[in-house]
Amino acid sequence: MAETTLKLKVLIIGSGAREHALVKAARRSALVREIIAAPGNAGMAEEAVCHAVKADDVPGLVALAKKEKVDFVIVGPEVPLSLGLVDELEKAKIPAFGPNKKGAELEASKVFTKNFLLRNKIPTAYGETFTSAAKAVEYIEGKPLPIVVKASGLAAGKGVTVAMSHTEAEDAVRASLEGKVFGASGDEVLIEDFLPGEEASMMLIVCGEKYLVLPPSQDHKRVGDGDKGANTGGMGAYAPAAVVDGPLLARIEKEIIRPTLAAFTREGIDYRGVLYVGLMLTPKGPSVVEFNVRFGDPECQVLLPLLATDPIKILWDCANGKLDPEACKLKPNFAAAVVMAAHHYPANPRLGDVITFPAAASLPAGVDILHGGTKRREDGAIVTAGGRVLNIVATAPTLRAALDAAYATCAKIKFDGAHYRKDIGARQLAREKK
Helix, strand or coil: CCHHHCCEEEEEEECCHHHHHHHHHHHCCCCEEEEEEEECCCCHHHCCEECCCCCCCHHHHHHHHHHCCCCEEEECCHHHHHCCHHHHHHHCCCCEECCCHHHHHHHHCHHHHHHHHHHCCCCECCEEEECCHHHHHHHHHCCCCCEEEEECCCCCCCCEEEECCHHHHHHHHHHHHCCCCCHHHHCCEEEEECCCCEEEEEEEEEECCEEEECCCEEECCEEECCCEEEECCCCEEEECCCCCCHHHHHHHHHHHHHHHHHHHHHCCCCCEEEEEEEEEEECCEEEEEEEECCCCCCHHHHHHHHECCCHHHHHHHHHCCCCCHHHCCECCCEEEEEEEECCCCCCCCCCCCECECCCHHHCCCCEEEEECCEEECCCCCEEECCCEEEEEEEEECCHHHHHHHHHHHHCCCECCCCECCCCCCHHHHHHHHC
């Protein structure tokens, strides 16, 4: 298929707001002729044909791609990547965006990543690994507080405890290693020194040692305003985040990004996909908290609208080894996402509450309503079907204007028990006043 005549049939894997954002990007792309999704959600089903194949069913997804004669697969979540979906699609000669299984180990195992970082002298907190609760507890007793306990494997964003007491750290270790609260993902724990500072997220489109830096963003992990309450999968985000200015970005590239990609080459990791670099901006400089191997959720939702170059072209070129970072342009806008969550999220979200939406014509300019945890009942009603139900995403020339548009839309959407943070972007707004 010649580059100038590309008309791709695209399969998007996943069922969250991140994947709904990818569906919208595909709908707006001149390169795309048809979109299907698996398994999708109620919002995605209004814009693409959804197939009931689970995101962790690798054979089923490959069979679907073959049956539907798909030209390009975009993998949203981490689990299919860690299970080797891209490897199997490559065997079937179907281009896919996302790292292969070897690259996906960077998220599938926090221990693997910690050893990679320490081995290659990339700035990160010191940490040690344990499979014995008794040995882990003994180690904790001699460490200063706070201290960080992480389940090594995939835990849907819930496997990290920043313990303010030795008892809290020991409880986290026992819950993981003895209580099996994270299943096999918690059979190994990583205990790290605490890093003080402000967090920031950097997402890169990586194609070997070529990379495109997307605008820095900030997620809001705690469920309540003022960063109070339980950790969640993310209650909102904004970009670009001014906390990563030009000089700091240059330092991150020099000390973290380029050494990481060079180490990939040395260690035989042919990486093509998103590399999400979770950073702590410490008094001593930027340090890697974690790597993820896919777009963050909700960060993806605020990054795609800031791309002036067609996002699908960028992903297609990356998957095919043709990424040209210099040709990729950004919009001079801000984007903000507010997550509307279900009653009692994150502890025990209630499902099945009916959602009512404003008329599309009443939405402010630059606003998208992205579905995360929703489904359509047989009677046609759209109901809550997950903890993070909706993402309200807005773009505007200023962060304040983007937030105002997003919050105005949140106020028009109704479902029992709905709650959302009212302070997304507050740190940046405070900085702007200084």
